[in-house]
Amino acid sequence: MKKNININLFGTLYAIDEDAYEMLNSYLSSMKQYYSRRPESSEVPDDIEHRVAELLWEKREAGAAAIDIDTVRQIINTIGKPDEMSGDAGASAAQSNTSNFAQASSANIYNERPRRSLYRDTDHKVLGGVCAGLAQYTNSDDPILWRIVFLLICLFVAPIMLIVYVVMWLIVPEPRTAEDYLRMTGRPVTPENLREQILTPPEYNAPKNNGCASGCLWTILIILGLLALMAMIFPFLVVFLHII
Amino acid sequence: MNAENTKSQMRKGMLEYCIMLLLHRRPSYANEIITQLKEAQMIVVEGTLYPLLSRLKNDGLLSYEWRESTQGPPRKYYALTREGVESLAQLDASWEELSNTVAILHGEVGRPTV
Numbered sequence: 001m002k003k004n005i006n007i008n009l010f011g012t013l014y015a016i017d018e019d020a021y022e023m024l025n026s027y028l029s030s031m032k033q034y035y036s037r038r039p040e041s042s043e044v045p046d047d048i049e050h051r052v053a054e055l056l057w058e059k060r061e062a063g064a065a066a067i068d069i070d071t072v073r074q075i076i077n078t079i080g081k082p083d084e085m086s087g088d089a090g091a092s093a094a095q096s097n098t099s100n101f102a103q104a105s106s107a108n109i110y111n112e113r114p115r116r117s118l119y120r121d122t123d124h125k126v127l128g129g130v131c132a133g134l135a136q137y138t139n140s141d142d143p144i145l146w147r148i149v150f151l152l153i154c155l156f157v158a159p160i161m162l163i164v165y166v167v168m169w170l171i172v173p174e175p176r177t178a179e180d181y182l183r184m185t186g187r188p189v190t191p192e193n194l195r196e197q198i199l200t201p202p203e204y205n206a207p208k209n210n211g212c213a214s215g216c217l218w219t220i221l222i223i224l225g226l227l228a229l230m231a232m233i234f235p236f237l238v239v240f241l242h243i244i
Numbered sequence: 245m246n247a248e249n250t251k252s253q254m255r256k257g258m259l260e261y262c263i264m265l266l267l268h269r270r271p272s273y274a275n276e277i278i279t280q281l282k283e284a285q286m287i288v289v290e291g292t293l294y295p296l297l298s299r300l301k302n303d304g305l306l307s308y309e310w311r312e313s314t315q316g317p318p319r320k321y322y323a324l325t326r327e328g329v330e331s332l333a334q335l336d337a338s339w340e341e342l343s344n345t346v347a348i349l350h351g352e353v354g355r356p357t358v
Contacts, residue, residue, distance in 0.1 A: 010317035040302055047274065047294040050317055054275060057316035080289025 004066055009053040014060065016067040024052070024072045026179055026194045034082035044085075051079060081190065116186040119175040120168075126218050128169035136184050151221065155228045162229070255286050260296060261339065262286055264324060264332045267306065271323035297322060305331050 003018040016024070032045045055075050056067060064071065079085075116139070121132035124143060131150055135143035154161045175181045178197040179189055187193050262284070266277055274293060281287045300306040305328035308320045324332065 012317065041295045041298045043298050043301075044294045047298070047320070048291060050320070051274060051290065051294075053317045061315070078290050080291035082291075084289050085291035085295055 002068075009056065010050065012053065012057065014056050014067055015065065016072075017069060020067050020069040020072040022178055023069060023076075023194055024067075026189055027072075027076050028052070030189055031082055048079060055079075117180075117183040118172055119180060119184040120172050121184065122174045126222070128165070129174065130165055130168045130172060133172060133184070136186075139186065147221070151225050155225065155232070159229065159232060259286055259292075260300070261332075261335050263293070263296065263300070264305070264328060264335065267322055267324050268329065268332055271321045273311075273319035273321050275319070277322075300328070304328075 004015055005018055005021055006013050007016055007021060008014075028045065028049055031048050035041050035044050052075060055078070056071075059067065059071055116137050118137045119133050120129035121136050121143070122129040124132035124135075126132075126147065131146040132143040134146045135141075138146075140146070150161065150165065154165075173180075175184050178194050181197050182189050182193050187197075259281075262281065263277060266272060266280055274297070277297075278287070278290050278293060281293070282290075287293065297306065301308065301322075304325060306322050307325050308322045310318050311321050313319050
């Protein structure tokens with residue numbers, strides 16, 4: 001059973017599965033993103049959307065009640081990904097030898113490589129997922145390093161970091177869509193990756209509940225941290241009370 | 245020597261010319277062009293067509309108009325402009341030359357007398 005939504009494409013409604021919608025939506029936005037840097041072909045994303053609408057129409061005429069993810073994948077394969085399309089279109093630009101082609105396409109890939117975005121990695125969180133998010137952002141495997149550094153700074157260097165943490169907790173978004181997850185982990189937002197992300201639940205959900213050992217460790221670390229913080233604030237508190 | 249690669253380069257080189265020939269016969273919308281190009285195995289992914297049409301339009305060789313469709317969304321009908329027709333004539337001439345050369349190399353046409 002799948003959740004189903006309605007989309008409006010050029011005035012016609014289509015019923016589409018939610019995962020299929022996610023995939024289609026990200027395909028169309030990757031198309032827009034790709035051509036936003038090529039003002040001479042600004043009409044292309046719109047043309048593609050029209051083509052998608054046409055193909056969806058055909059599917060429906062052929063008796064498909066709802067558009068599923070296989071149909072969307074088929075449509076994406078038929079139309080092609082942005083770099084496949086431009087690779088062919090560049091043919092007239094006198095790219096006659098293959099090395100030119102290879103260079104051009106690898107340059108495309110290089111340009112298209114998305115930057116990682118900072119999210120709170122709530123799948124690996126201890127408190128707010130800020131440190132886990134920073135670990136994802138910096139591509140380090142384990143957030144423990146970030147946590148320890150953060151804690152040490154809080155304790156011995158600048159307790160204001162605690163406030164920084166809270167502010168980051170409030171400001172840094174948590175990933176909600178499949179696209180967010182891809183950006184968080186630095187994978188390019190392509191239809192394949194999205195599909196993978198949507199269909200396979202994130203494998204790094206697992207460490208969330210990996211037994212008491214790490215849970216206990218974190219509890220101890222947090223308690224230690226709080227104690228140390230108290231100890232640091234305590235002298236000020238005494239002075240403060242004394243003044244009063 | 246990779247025959248597949250050469251073939252695909254040849255198709256790519258011909259694509260623009262073929263599209264212009266198609267549109268010279270009659271104005272068409274993308275789906276019609278795609279169907280015919282696919283039959284001729286000229287394109288692998290449909291999307292290839294769109295940046296190409298967009299570029300030809302920017303070069304002033306094509307123009308389009310929207311037409312309502314009884315089936316599905318409205319369609320962009322592309323047609324050659326006057327400039328496009330002129331440009332096509334040049335391409336015709338150069339195709340003529342190419343195919344002559346190939347024919348000669350095949351020995352199908354008598355060798356030019358020395």
